[in-house]
Amino acid sequence: MSLAGNAHAAPVAVQATGDSAYAAVDPFIGTGGEGHTFPGAVVPFGMIQLSPDTQIKSRKEGYDWAAGYRYEDTTITGFSHTHFSGTGHSDLGDVLVMPIAGEVRLERGEAGKPGSGYMSRFSHDDEVAQPGYYAVTLQDYGIRAELTASARVGVHRYRFPQGKPAHVLVDLRTSMYDYPGKVQWSRLRLREDGTVTGFRETRGWAPGRQLYFAMRFSHAPQGHQFHDTEQDVAYKGFPPPGEKDPRQRAQIEGRQLVGAFDFADADFAGGQRELLVKVAISPVSEDSAIANLDAEMPDWDFDRVRADAKAQWSQALAAVDVDAPADDRRRFYTALYHTFMGPSLFMDSDGRYRGPDNAVHQAKGYTNYSTFSLWDTYRALHPLLTLVQPAQRNNDFINSLIASRQQSPYGVLPVWSFHGLETWCMIGYHAVPVIADAYMKGIRGYDADAALEAMVASASYGPYDGIAQYMQLGYVPIDEEGEAASKTLEYAFDDWTIARMAQAMGRDEVAAAFEKRAGNWKHAFDPGTGFMRARLRDGAFREPFDPDASGYGSDYTEGNAWQYSWYVPQDVAGLAAAHGGEDKLIARLDQVFDAKVDPAVFEHMEDITGLIGWYAHGNEPSHHVAYLYAYAGQPWRTQERLGQIMASQYAARPDGLAGNDDLGQMSAWYVFTALGFYPVTPASNQYVIGRPFLPRATLNLPNGKHFTVVAEGLDDAHPYIGKAMLNGKPLTRAYLRHEEIMAGGELHFSMQAQPDRQWASDGGERPYSMSR
Numbered sequence: 001m002s003l004a005g006n007a008h009a010a011p012v013a014v015q016a017t018g019d020s021a022y023a024a025v026d027p028f029i030g031t032g033g034e035g036h037t038f039p040g041a042v043v044p045f046g047m048i049q050l051s052p053d054t055q056i057k058s059r060k061e062g063y064d065w066a067a068g069y070r071y072e073d074t075t076i077t078g079f080s081h082t083h084f085s086g087t088g089h090s091d092l093g094d095v096l097v098m099p100i101a102g103e104v105r106l107e108r109g110e111a112g113k114p115g116s117g118y119m120s121r122f123s124h125d126d127e128v129a130q131p132g133y134y135a136v137t138l139q140d141y142g143i144r145a146e147l148t149a150s151a152r153v154g155v156h157r158y159r160f161p162q163g164k165p166a167h168v169l170v171d172l173r174t175s176m177y178d179y180p181g182k183v184q185w186s187r188l189r190l191r192e193d194g195t196v197t198g199f200r201e202t203r204g205w206a207p208g209r210q211l212y213f214a215m216r217f218s219h220a221p222q223g224h225q226f227h228d229t230e231q232d233v234a235y236k237g238f239p240p241p242g243e244k245d246p247r248q249r250a251q252i253e254g255r256q257l258v259g260a261f262d263f264a265d266a267d268f269a270g271g272q273r274e275l276l277v278k279v280a281i282s283p284v285s286e287d288s289a290i291a292n293l294d295a296e297m298p299d300w301d302f303d304r305v306r307a308d309a310k311a312q313w314s315q316a317l318a319a320v321d322v323d324a325p326a327d328d329r330r331r332f333y334t335a336l337y338h339t340f341m342g343p344s345l346f347m348d349s350d351g352r353y354r355g356p357d358n359a360v361h362q363a364k365g366y367t368n369y370s371t372f373s374l375w376d377t378y379r380a381l382h383p384l385l386t387l388v389q390p391a392q393r394n395n396d397f398i399n400s401l402i403a404s405r406q407q408s409p410y411g412v413l414p415v416w417s418f419h420g421l422e423t424w425c426m427i428g429y430h431a432v433p434v435i436a437d438a439y440m441k442g443i444r445g446y447d448a449d450a451a452l453e454a455m456v457a458s459a460s461y462g463p464y465d466g467i468a469q470y471m472q473l474g475y476v477p478i479d480e481e482g483e484a485a486s487k488t489l490e491y492a493f494d495d496w497t498i499a500r501m502a503q504a505m506g507r508d509e510v511a512a513a514f515e516k517r518a519g520n521w522k523h524a525f526d527p528g529t530g531f532m533r534a535r536l537r538d539g540a541f542r543e544p545f546d547p548d549a550s551g552y553g554s555d556y557t558e559g560n561a562w563q564y565s566w567y568v569p570q571d572v573a574g575l576a577a578a579h580g581g582e583d584k585l586i587a588r589l590d591q592v593f594d595a596k597v598d599p600a601v602f603e604h605m606e607d608i609t610g611l612i613g614w615y616a617h618g619n620e621p622s623h624h625v626a627y628l629y630a631y632a633g634q635p636w637r638t639q640e641r642l643g644q645i646m647a648s649q650y651a652a653r654p655d656g657l658a659g660n661d662d663l664g665q666m667s668a669w670y671v672f673t674a675l676g677f678y679p680v681t682p683a684s685n686q687y688v689i690g691r692p693f694l695p696r697a698t699l700n701l702p703n704g705k706h707f708t709v710v711a712e713g714l715d716d717a718h719p720y721i722g723k724a725m726l727n728g729k730p731l732t733r734a735y736l737r738h739e740e741i742m743a744g745g746e747l748h749f750s751m752q753a754q755p756d757r758q759w760a761s762d763g764g765e766r767p768y769s770m771s772r
Contacts, residue, residue, distance in 0.1 A: 017700070021317035022310060024326075024333040026652065027129040030086065032071035033655030034609050034618055035666075037338060038083045039069060039129035041149040043309050044316045044340040045369065045393070048281060049083040050147045050154035052076045052136065053093060055111055059177040063606055066090035068176055071654040075111045076138060077119045078171065079147060081154045081279055082211070084418070085341035086661025087373065088607050089425060090176040091205040091418070095198075095213050095279060097156060098171070101141040101164040104260045106227060108174070114140055118169055131317075131337055132309025148306040151345055152292040153280045157302045160273040166263040168217070168277060172200050173229070173256050181255075184208075188259050189251040189286070194220045196259075197286035206421035208358055211281060214289035218276035218300050219268070221261035223247060228254035276300050283346060283354040283419060295349040316340050319388035320671075323696040330652045332674055332694065335667035336388070339381055342663040343397055346370035346420055354420045355407035366399035366446075371418040374434065375426035376620050376662035382434045383679040384668045386441050387741065390702045394438050395445030401431045402446060405454040412458040427465060427483060427557050428490035429458040436497035437682040440504060441738050448505060455498050456510060459491070459517075467491070469537070475523035478534035478542050478555060485524050485534040486557035486621075489567040492520040496570035496770065497683040518770060521568045525578050530588060531561040550605050558607045559621045562592055562614035569624055569681040572631040573769030582632035589628060593641060610649050610658030617649045618659020623669050624680045627688045630734040631766050636720060636755035638734075639691040642673055643719050646693055675699070676709050676749065677736055684768045685738040689760070691721055692749055705744030713751040721759060722752035734760035735767040 030037030040051020054073035057065045064070055066087050068080060078098035084090055098118050109117015126137035135146040142161035149155065160166040172186045186200035196215040201208060225246040252259075263275060278300075280293035297305065322332050347353035347368040355361045386394055405413045408422070413431035416423045432455045439448065462468030466481030470491055478484035496518035503511035524532040526541055533541045534555035547561035556564045566589075568575045576585040595613035602608040602616075609618030616622045626645060629637035649658035650670055657666055672678045676692035692711035699707040724731040725748040726740065736747070766772065 017318045017321045019314050021320075021322075021333045021336070022131055022314045024329040025131050025313075025317070025337045026330055026334050027131065027337070028071060028654045029331070029334045029652060030338065030657045030661050031067070031069055031654050033657060034659050035655070035657035036064075036066045036086045036088065036660045037657070038067040038085060040079070040083065040134045041132050041147040041154065041309065042341065043132055043149055043151055043312045045342065045344055046149060046151045047345040048081055048149045048152055048154045049085070049341075049344075050079060050081050050149045050156075051083050051134065053078055053080050053096065053174070056093070056108065056174045056176070056178050059179045062090060062177045063088070066176060066660075068093055071124075073111065074121055074123075075119045076122050076136065077108050077174070078169070079145070079156065080174070081213070081281055083176075084371070084663070085338060086657075086663055086666065088660040088662065089205060091202070091209075093174055093176040094200070094211050094281065095215075096171040096174045097277060097279065098169045099138065099141065099143050099145060099156075099158040099160070099275070100167040100169055100260075101143055101160050104167050104169065104225075106169070106229065106258050106260070130310075131313035133306050146302070148302060148309055150296040150305055150308065152282075152349065153278055153297045153305075155297060155302055155305050156277040156279075158275045158277070160268075160275065162273065166273065166275065168261045168263070168275070170196070170215070170259045170261070172198065173258060175202060175204060177204060183255050185253065185255060186257045187251065187253045188226050188257050190224060195290060196261075197289060198257075199286060205423050205425070206418055209419050209421055210354065210358070211283065211419070212286045212289045213279055213281050214286060214293045215277060215279045216293065217261065217263075219263055222264040223262040224259060226252040226257065226259045228252060228257055230254055230256035276302055282348050284348055284352050284360050288348045288350070288352065292349050313337070319700055321698040321700060322694055324694045327652050328674075328694060331650055331656070332671065334652075335650075335670040335674075338661055338667035339384055339388075339664035339671060342371040342373065342377075343369040343400070344371040356404055356414075356417065356420055356422050357407050357409055358421070359407070361403070361407060363403070367396045368403065369397055369400045370420050371663065372401070372414045372431065373416055373663040373665070374414065374430035375416065375428055376665040377668075378430040378433045378437075378682060379620055379623055379665060380668035380672055380679060381664045383437055383682050384671060386438060386443060387699060387701065391443050391445065394443045398435050398438055398443075398451065399446045401435065402450050402454055405457070406450075410461065410464075412461050412464065413454050427487050429464075429494050430490070431455075432458060432494045433497040433682045436501040439501050440683050440685050452498075452502060452505060452507065452510070455501070459495060459498060459514070470520070473523075473537070474517075474520045475535050477537040479536045482553040483555065483557045485532050485555045486559070486564055486567075488524045489521050489532060489564065492518050493567070493570050495520070500683045515770070518570055521571070522574075522578070527578065530565070530579060532565040532567070533561065548601065550602060550608065552605070557621075558605065558619055559616065560614070562595075563616055563619075563621050566625045566628060567621060571770045572628055573766070574771040576632055577771070585632050586629060586634055586637065589625070589637075592625065593644070607660070612644055612648065617645055620662065620665060623665070624678070627678055627680050627690060630688050630760065631769065633761040633763070633766065634757070635689065635734045635760045636757055638688075639720055639755065642690045646670075646673065676711070676747070681768060686735045686768050687738070687741070688767045689721075689724070689734050689736060691719065692751075699741065701742060701744065703742060705742065707741045707744055708746045710746060710748045711751055712749065714749075718751040718753050720752050720755045721749050722756050723750040724748070724759070732760055732762075733765035
């Protein structure tokens with residue numbers, strides 16, 4: 001069994017690279033603007049994400065606080081132990097802890113009103129964020145707070161000021177995307193040995209989510225108080241002895257629980273007033289949380305945990321060695337850092353976890369993961385992880401997907417799942433290309449027959465999002481299912497990846513059936529307008545039609561016709577033919593990028609950001625579009641467009657991401673593009689060459705080999721590829737094969753001031769299309 005969170009020995013040279021990369025990471029990038037990332041403590045793919053929450057907003061106001069932290073804010077509410085990185089929707093924020101000096105207040109209070117509650121002001125001048133470590137001074141209390149983490153345990157170190165009583169508040173009422181009634185039930189218990197345990201069940205993005213925790217203090221509390229602040233409860237039963245006194249309760253259950261623990265001056269040795277708090281979480285039980293605590297943090301050595309977290313991050317970041325100016329390294333390594341946030345570990349130290357059926361299961365022979373943001377991450381994040389993470393990690397992801405399907409009440413692979421539970425968020429069955437891409441690359445440490453069975457079952461589950469109609473008609477009808485054009489297009493791509501894997505497995509009947517379905521994109525194409533459109537059941541396109549229009553539940557998912565009409569990654573040559581030839585395809589691409597678009601047209605669509613014309617880099621449907629020029633014989637135009645995107649959509653500052661990072665997809669796009677290539681079509685085993693943005697970068701591959709990309713003469717005045725050499729031989733095609741990268745070697749670009757319109761322009765040098 002692989003154990004997520006454990007650092008493994010690395011060669012000295014690679015470790016040195018990792019230490020340098022570690023220092024380049026800026027966790028504050030993405031915490032402002034649209035990025036929705038958090039700056040707190042986490043290890044690669046860890047189950048704990050211990051981070052400050054600046055404000056807890058209601059569900060209707062909470063979009064900008066999806067990660068709990070907003071760089072523009074000036075107050076901290078507390079430190080909670082679970083967070084998403086970069087999502088556009090949210091949940092989590094479990095087990096919020098806040099140290100207090102002086103009077104105990106049980107309510108959060110209001111930002112901008114000091115003393116109105118337990119939240120505190122802070123300044124970025126007093127704030128530090130590094131991979132696996134976070135520190136800040138809570139100005140209203142004079143408390144220095146430090147955070148670090150292992151895979152399942154968050155560790156706090158607080159230094160209290162002299163002269164004021166010290167307390168630690170634990171609030172089980174708060175959540176990201178909060179609303180009344182979200183906590184269905186919870187418990188706080190102080191055990192005889194001083195361990196605090198508890199749980200809560202919430203109904204939110206994932207209904208019925210259960211989370212358990214265990215907490216210990218480095219000094220025994222001298223007193224405590226437990227409260228249920230829920231109002232208007234008609235009947236609570238008969239109280240046990242001492243129940244009327246919150247300081248005598250050893251246990252409390254309810255829906256709005258908060259506790260406070262008191263620490264006497266005599267407990268702090270040497271007048272340092274330092275208190276450590278360690279918190280483990282579990283999806284299974286309070287006793288399992290205690291076992292996780294004992295397994296990962298048996299002592300009180302905060303600095304050891306911090307050093308171990310740094311070692312894990314140094315090793316992970318050493319997957320790529322970049323020689324570039326400081327700002328480029330900062331952007332690159334922060335992006336790489338964000339790609340290791342998810343999927344996240346989701347099992348206890350004994351291998352047990354809670355599945356989509358909300359039952360407890362045992363992972364046998366693999367490490368279980370959850371938090372699969374698949375509509376986003378199948379595009380670039382998962383393909384990147386096949387290059388920068390061990391095969392075992394990728395096998396664990398796929399085994400987790402297969403197990404989830406086997407335990408699902410619906411018998412399908414995850415769509416968008418976290419903490420083991422399905423949210424049914426977004427569209428498609430995009431676990432399918434994740435599995436197919438890995439299989440085609442030779443990552444096969446799982447039952448391939450079970451995987452293919454799960455893929456076919458997910459693609460054939462009629463009740464899901466119009467699949468029954470899709471199988472009958474070859475498209476999803478808009479008069480029966482919303483966002484029908486997008487669903488037809490995405491299902492067709494997913495079907496193509498099933499065909500690819502089935503063919504490689506010798507399952508010809510399955511391959512033929514799904515290859516036919518892969519052509520269903522043609523049912524959405526309207527030759528009269530040149531756009532992908534939604535059809536009615538009777539076969540007519542829905543009228544009236546406005547390609548500029550967008551809206552939730554419209555013909556398209558988080559986009560409009562300008563953005564979705566390019567989603568045929570399995571057959572770009574076929575798309576060009578449908579347009580009337582490559583020249584017309586390029587002319588339409590230019591219309592997308594060169595249009596004068598007022599961003600106000602999308603002010604009702606918070607997900608559509610990062611506009612260059614109609615191109616919207618802040619959302620995933622546009623991510624492959626700039627690379628499509630290469631399919632039409634003009635890779636130099638791809639090079640131009642990528643320059644526009646990189647210059648305008650990424651910056652080394654808190655608001656430096658043009659859109660939600662979406663569990664690493666925005667960052668994975670940056671990593672690939674900076675290296676000089678991108679996986680437009682997962683499961684094709686090809687990466688389309690764009691242009692390099694780094695003078696030199698080396699992939700330290702999981703098989704022990706090294707693939708180096710050199711950009712000779714690269715600077716702002718020389719952005720075009722003049723010549724490409726692969727292992728000393730001319731490369732005249734616009735793509736790399738996966739096996740060429742994994743074999744190691746060198747890709748050498750000679751950069752020049754003017755475009756070479758002949759390089760990779762011949763028809764035989766184009767990337768894969770199923771109809772070519």
